[in-house]
Amino acid sequence: MCVCVCIIVALELWQVGEGVTTVAKGQRVVPFVGRERHKGEGSWQQYVSLKQELVWPVPDSISDEAAAQFVVNPWTVYGILTDLKVPKGEYVLQTAAGSVLGRQLIRLAKHWGIKTINIVRRAEQKEELKALGADEVISTDNEDVATRVKEITGGKLAYAAIDAVAGTLTKQVTASVRDGGQVFVYGVLGGWDAIVGVGDLFRGVRVAAWGLPHSLPERFEEYIDKVSKLIEAKIIVPLVGETYDLADFQLAIKKSTEVGRGGKVFLKG
Numbered sequence: 001m002c003v004c005v006c007i008i009v010a011l012e013l014w015q016v017g018e019g020v021t022t023v024a025k026g027q028r029v030v031p032f033v034g035r036e037r038h039k040g041e042g043s044w045q046q047y048v049s050l051k052q053e054l055v056w057p058v059p060d061s062i063s064d065e066a067a068a069q070f071v072v073n074p075w076t077v078y079g080i081l082t083d084l085k086v087p088k089g090e091y092v093l094q095t096a097a098g099s100v101l102g103r104q105l106i107r108l109a110k111h112w113g114i115k116t117i118n119i120v121r122r123a124e125q126k127e128e129l130k131a132l133g134a135d136e137v138i139s140t141d142n143e144d145v146a147t148r149v150k151e152i153t154g155g156k157l158a159y160a161a162i163d164a165v166a167g168t169l170t171k172q173v174t175a176s177v178r179d180g181g182q183v184f185v186y187g188v189l190g191g192w193d194a195i196v197g198v199g200d201l202f203r204g205v206r207v208a209a210w211g212l213p214h215s216l217p218e219r220f221e222e223y224i225d226k227v228s229k230l231i232e233a234k235i236i237v238p239l240v241g242e243t244y245d246l247a248d249f250q251l252a253i254k255k256s257t258e259v260g261r262g263g264k265v266f267l268k269g
């Protein structure tokens with residue numbers, strides 16, 4: 001199980017060391033605590049000391065909520081979609097489309113002229129995702145994924161796919177991608193094993209893991225520059241759920257594990 005709780009404000013600088021010129025005391029920043037070894041438990045600790053190049057000053061045009069969600073989902077959406085190189089007008093298929101990441105991918109793909117086929121577990125999510133710009137939505141509770149993708153694409157199948165689930169769903173995903181297509185598995189909601197049909201391997205469908213840490217550090221500055229502009233333009237937007245006081249962190253963690261909670265849970269200190 002993945003527990004994801006965002007912290008508002010991203011962080012506010014308490015002290016600035018000698019020679020620091022890029023940020024000032026009291027400024028809102030996003031700290032990149034995973035970029036170097038240090039003591040403590042990452043962003044869960046009260047204080048952390050970082051080099052100035054490992055904190056990003058948050059522009060006034062970006063909200064606290066967007067700043068608190070700046071890295072993982074937006075960077076993954078941008079990175080995975082650019083790596084797939086899906087041409088305009090072609091379809092990209094994604095699982096777990098109702099997630100925050102899935103919704104952000106719908107919006108970015110729409111902005112780039114890429115069509116999306118979105119897989120969800122519950123049929124009631126269909127209209128909500130279409131309102132965001134989803135071209136097609138398939139519900140696994142009453143539809144066969146590969147059959148529907150073939151119908152939607154006129155037999156061409158999807159250009160590429162991303163899979164957050166793994167398990168048996170990966171087999172349906174690979175069967176829905178055209179010959180020589182790419183499938184990136186970036187999550188394990190269905191387990192740490194991914195089933196792939198041998199026939200799809202013979203068709204040249206390529207299945208690989210995609211993880212944000214693997215694309216760093218060579219793309220670190222690119223992610224900051226490109227994603228911040230997409231957030232400022234409100235192309236990638238945060239999905240905000242309930243906000244809790246920092247003292248109620250246990251309630252916030254419990255809320256973050258609920259299915260269909262309606263957005264990221266926030267802690268505000």
